[in-house]
Amino acid sequence: MSEVLLEVQNLKTYFTITKGKVKAVDGVSFTLNKGESIGLVGESGCGKTTTALSVIRLLPKEGNVEGGKIIFEGNDITNLEEEKLSDFRWKEVSMIFQGAMNALNPVKRVCDQIAEPILLHEKISKTEAMKRVKELFELVELDTNLMYSYPHEFSGGMRQRAIIAMALACNPKLIIGDEPTTALDVMVQAQILDLINDLRKKLNMSMIMITHDLSIITETCDKVAIMYAGKIVELGETEEVVTNSLHPYTKMLISAFPNIYGERKMVDSIPGDPPDLYNPPEGCRFAQRCHMVNSKVCIPEESPPLIDYTGEGHFVACHLWRNSNV
Numbered sequence: 001m002s003e004v005l006l007e008v009q010n011l012k013t014y015f016t017i018t019k020g021k022v023k024a025v026d027g028v029s030f031t032l033n034k035g036e037s038i039g040l041v042g043e044s045g046c047g048k049t050t051t052a053l054s055v056i057r058l059l060p061k062e063g064n065v066e067g068g069k070i071i072f073e074g075n076d077i078t079n080l081e082e083e084k085l086s087d088f089r090w091k092e093v094s095m096i097f098q099g100a101m102n103a104l105n106p107v108k109r110v111c112d113q114i115a116e117p118i119l120l121h122e123k124i125s126k127t128e129a130m131k132r133v134k135e136l137f138e139l140v141e142l143d144t145n146l147m148y149s150y151p152h153e154f155s156g157g158m159r160q161r162a163i164i165a166m167a168l169a170c171n172p173k174l175i176i177g178d179e180p181t182t183a184l185d186v187m188v189q190a191q192i193l194d195l196i197n198d199l200r201k202k203l204n205m206s207m208i209m210i211t212h213d214l215s216i217i218t219e220t221c222d223k224v225a226i227m228y229a230g231k232i233v234e235l236g237e238t239e240e241v242v243t244n245s246l247h248p249y250t251k252m253l254i255s256a257f258p259n260i261y262g263e264r265k266m267v268d269s270i271p272g273d274p275p276d277l278y279n280p281p282e283g284c285r286f287a288q289r290c291h292m293v294n295s296k297v298c299i300p301e302e303s304p305p306l307i308d309y310t311g312e313g314h315f316v317a318c319h320l321w322r323n324s325n326v
């Protein structure tokens with residue numbers, strides 16, 4: 001039996017704005033085992049980053065977990081005390097933030113930036129920390145002669161490797177990558193994805209991979225959660241979800257997926273817009289854009305629950321499947 005590392009149970013994370021609340025994450029649940037990887041996929045604004053920031057407990061002040069629980073290694077960390085959070089963030093979970101590549105400090109040497117969290121969270125000397133930085137450079141396949149360089153001397157791919165090295169600095173059990181390859185060109189993107197895959201296996205780390213691009217998930221993740229408007233609409237083993245997708249939204253995502261025979265289309269080419277999460281519609285949030293919507297089955301006032309349709313861990317939240325009437 002695999003050991004559970006993270007359980008997100010009915011997570012509700014809302015942002016308070018002047019006119020009310022933005023329900024950015026509204027009842028999200030998933031489980032991640034040790035060494036396992038899960039992808040969070042969906043259009044811009046569906047709540048991927050907010051889910052991750054809730055797990056790592058790094059929400060901006062207007063954001064708040066208003067419901068549900070986050071269990072990490074059996075401990076409820078939803079209300080973990082402030083003084084324990086910093087260690088938790090580096091030693092248990094670490095995150096490669098959206099756009100992190102450009103977040104390295106331009107006036108500090110790369111080695112000093114990577115050594116910083118090590119010195120802060122491990123009780124070791126500067127010399128030992130530098131030894132660890134050298135090991136990390138080797139781990140992410142960066143030339144150790146470049147340790148003492150400044151970020152501007154690095155290419156985009158090299159900077160992203162340095163960011164990955166920093167995320168691994170304190171040996172976290174879970175790494176979260178928020179669009180970690182988006183800013184890179186296709187060749188470098190493939191190299192970074194290979195590196196992430198290798199590191200995960202070598203270090204037996206769990207991973208949450210956030211992306212718009214389903215093809216990245218098929219390369220890196222055991223499981224996938226398809227998100228739409230603050231909710232998970234489909235969840236399961238990646239291959240199963242991609243080959244036997246159930247939810248109309250997943251089917252649309254897959255058909256918008258770059259295809260070797262056709263021109264490269266982006267996820268954003270799905271017609272229509274997701275609903276405003278300040279005032280989301282009652283019932284199925286995808287109904288207005290769904291080409292399969294059925295007035296007899298799709299109950300307007302009821303939100304479809306996420307159910308295990310196959311009985312083997314392939315979950316879907318859709319009235320059509322719920323009533324097996326497709």
Ligand SMILES: Nc1ncnc2c1ncn2[C@@H]1O[C@H](COP(=O)(O)OP(=O)(O)OP(=O)(O)O)[C@@H](O)[C@H]1O
Pocket residue numbers: 015016017022023024042043044045046047048049050051060062063098212277
């Ligand atoms: N600080 C904030 N204040 C108010 N609303 C916010 C804030 N941060 C995010 N939101 C809203 O929460 C929702 C989810 O945002 P989130 O950043 O999690 O989406 P995402 O899936 O990561 O999108 P993207 O793919 O563009 O990164 C969006 O409607 C967004 O506008």
Ligand SMILES: [Mg+2]
Pocket residue numbers: 048049050098178
């Ligand atoms: Mg995001």
